[in-house]
Amino acid sequence: MELTYAGLFLLLFCSAYSYQFRSGSGYGRFVQDPELEWERMEKVIGEEMPHEAPAPETKFWRSASGGSSIPEAKKVPEYVIVPASKVQKEVFKPEKGARPLPNSIKEMLLAASATTAGEAAKPKLVDILCHVDRMYVRIKREAFKTREAYKYLKLGTCPVNQGNTAYYYLLYLLKTDCGFKKENTVDYRYVSNMLHYKPxxxxxxxxxxDIPLQCKFPRFFHSFKVGLYPKLQGGTVFRALQPKSSFTLTPQDASGNEITGAKTYILGQPMYFEVKQPEGTAKSGDQRMYINKCFTTASKDSSSHPKYTVIDNQGCMVDGKVTGQSKFLSGSSKMVQKFSVGSLIFKNAVSTSSSSQQLYMHCEVLLGKLSPTQSSKACNYDPATKKWKELYNDDSVCTCCESTCSSPQTKASRNIISSHSWKIDLSSEDGYTEVDPRMKSLDTDTFSLEDPDLTEHEDFLKYWEHDY
Incomplete structure (x- = not known):
């Protein structure tokens, strides 16, 4: 029973002895065995940090005749760590061929070691380990005469946080608030602190x-080799380019919804378009959108032929004299311009083997003042009065639509924009392709304005009996 109590007492004593250093563990690195942690970090640092390696030993054969040996070659290190500020970069620049080493480089490589062979190693009372993210310090307990010396020993502002029978340990990461000071020079990075003992x-x-402690890390490692040829890796870098125009031309349905996919119209059916600036574009309250010219082509190329012009003469809906379906449409914003055009095809492009024809719309647009002029306007043809009328303002600017309207003073702000394609269905009701398609007539008894796709036929029916 007495042995049991003695064992429990010894266990409690050892726990209390190790606990006296754990009070500060929140400030640094707490480990079960500080000496094992110290040895582990010594191994890590030894593997990571470069060392000046000696040249490999070379064996020489003695002469068989005279017995004399060849003089031993001068041993030089395989490499030497030299501060960057002392390196002559031009000397180590790779180049073709060979040249003698300058004297300064010879002295650097053949420098004698400064250590004395017979110098006895002195025992250290204080040891320090430096790593990229921590500083470890240990001090022999025999350096102190009092039992509680660890209480008054600090690394900067941080206390002893580990200990055993031989050492006091201060194991801290550099991110800990212990007062570490960091400094960078051309050649090295320094981390310093002060070891204080204030009984x-x-x-x-x-x-x-007060013992100053400093960790010194070389900042650069240079490797030079004659005949080193860099290999340039080629490639293509893609960069999003700004669109050529700051406007968009979008096909829409009769309700004003954008048509995003493929669209096929029946010949004679009205088509709707909208010209505007992209969302988020800065807009001025004293400006208005104008369409100077619009034309249709069978190719995506706006300069291709044939082409059919629907808007011309600086904003005159010339196709409105042919069909009442072609007109400028008013809207809530003058920074958006809508218009409709009666669907059409190019007669010369029709063949007996084709059931549809693909077309594109191209427009020249600009921004101008709110008040229209002869060079920037939106004029519709009124078949009742046989006159031209401006969409919003004074009709006098449209009088030139029957002749030649003046061009804007500057052409820098003009933009040619194109819509995506659509198709015109050439098939008749019986499934055969008409070689010479004509406008399909409508029965006035079945006509209804409630159909949004047929609303634009109102003018066509109203003036049907008039011969223009």
Whole structure:
């Protein structure tokens, strides 16, 4: 029973001895065995940090006749770490061929070691380990005369956080708030701190001290090899380009909804278009959108032929004299211009083997002042009065539509924009292709304005009996 109590007492004593350093573990690195952690970091640092390696040993054969040996070659290190500020970069620049080393480089490589062979290693009372993210310090307990010396020992502002029978340990990461100071130079990165010992009380049994500690890391590692030829990797870099125009020309249905997919119209059916600026574009309250010219082609290329002009003469809906379906349409914003055009095809492009024809719309647009002029306007043809009328303002600017309207002073703001394609169905009701298609007539008894696709036929029916 007495042995059991003695074992429990010894266990409690050892726990209390190790716990005295755990109070500060929240400030640094707490490990079960600080000496094992120290040895682990020594191994890590030894593997990571470069060392000046000696040249490999070379064996020489003795002469068979005279017995004399060839003089031993001068041993030089395989490489030497040299501060960047002392490196002559031009000397190590790779180039074709060979040249002698300058004297300064010879001295650098053949420099004698500064260590003395017979110098005895002195035992260290304070050891320090430096790594890229931490600083470890250990001090021999025999350096102190008092049992609680660890209480007054600090690394900067951080206390001892580990200990055993031989050492006090201060194991801290550099991100810990211990007062680490960091400095960068051309050649090195320095991390420094101060090891303080400040025993209290009216008497002293050992002297207080402040020991400066510093970790030194080389910042650059250079490797040079004659005949090193860099290989340039080619490639293509893609960059999103700004669109050529700041406007869009969009086909729409009769309700004003954008047609995003493929669209096929029946010959003579009205088509609707909208010209506007993209969303998020800055708009001015004293400007208005104008369409100077619009034409249709069978090719995506706006300069291709044949072409059919629907808007011309700086904003005159010339196709409105042919069909009442072609007109400028008013809207809630003058920064958006809508118009409708009666669907059409190119007669010369019709063949007996084709059931449809693909077309494109191209328009020249610009921004101008709110008040229209002869060079920027939106004029519809009124078949009742046989006159031209401006969509919003004074009709006098449209009088030139029967002749030649003046062009704008500058052409820098003009933009040619194109819509995506659509198709015109050439098939008749019996399934055969008409070689010479004509406009399909409508029965006035079955005509209804409630059909949005047929609303634009109102003018056509109203003036049907008039011969123009």
């Amino acid at each position: 209290p009380g009216p008497v002293l049994r050992e002297m207080p001290f």
